[in-house]
Amino acid sequence: MGRRDYENDPAAPAANSLVPAASVIVVDADGRVLLQRRVDNGKWALPGGRMEIGETLPGCAVRETREETGLDVEVLGLVGTYTNPGHVFAYDDGEVRQEFSICFLARPTGGELAVSDESTEVAWFEPAETDDLPMVAGIRKRLTDWRYGKTPAFR
Template identity: 55%
Template sequence: MPKKDYYDDPKAPAPNSIVPAVTAIVRNDAGELLMIERTDNGLWALPGGAQDLGESIPDAVRREVQEETGLDIEITGISGVYSDPKHVIAYDDGEVRQEFSLCFHARPKGGELRTSSESRQVHWVAPDRLDSLKIDPSMRLRIDHGIKHSATVHLG
């Protein structure tokens, strides 16, 4: 389902839903970051998605990373809570979500890298290569908070 992110944009549509979502900052022993190229908007992002009914937030993080990348992870902490009402995500079916996302720190513990219906490419990316990727500003904010302030939980 194609989507478009808006941040502090007067032309953004009004939100009509809020859905708990998760992302994961997964780093390997070399300090590289697990990134996916999304199929719904062509941008690079942290793996993640919406929480399903009957599932805990930690289970949602593990499931989303596994579905999108093929890797199993161990959650090691929380990086941030993102709920800025100026950030909305419009889907082509008419849903417009106000952002509500929890971002977690994690490390890989098994599995094999692979793509999925949601990830066109999956790669380990060195932090100094992030500027070469097309990343939405709201996603880049999460990444920067997670890699530059790993001991601090960002609330925003």
């Protein structure tokens, strides 16, 4: 399903849903960060997704990372909360979701890097290498908060 991100755009459609979600900054022992290139928009992003009934938000972060990248992770802390009502995601099925994401910091504990049905590439990057990668503003904001020590950030 296709998705279009709008951030503080007056032409954005009105939100019609709010779904708790987790995103994850996974950092390896060498200080590199894990990113995936999304199928729906072709841009680089953090692993993450919507919370399911019966799971905790950190559990969601672990599950989504495994599903989208093939890696098992241990959650270490909180990067920040991202709940900008001016940031919405419009999906092909008509859902327009207001941003509601808690971003966690994690480390890899096992598994093998693998693409999923949501990604075309999964790779490790030095933090400075992420500066020129195509990504939506909300993901860049999370990476910037982590890189420059704005932990936890509340936006």
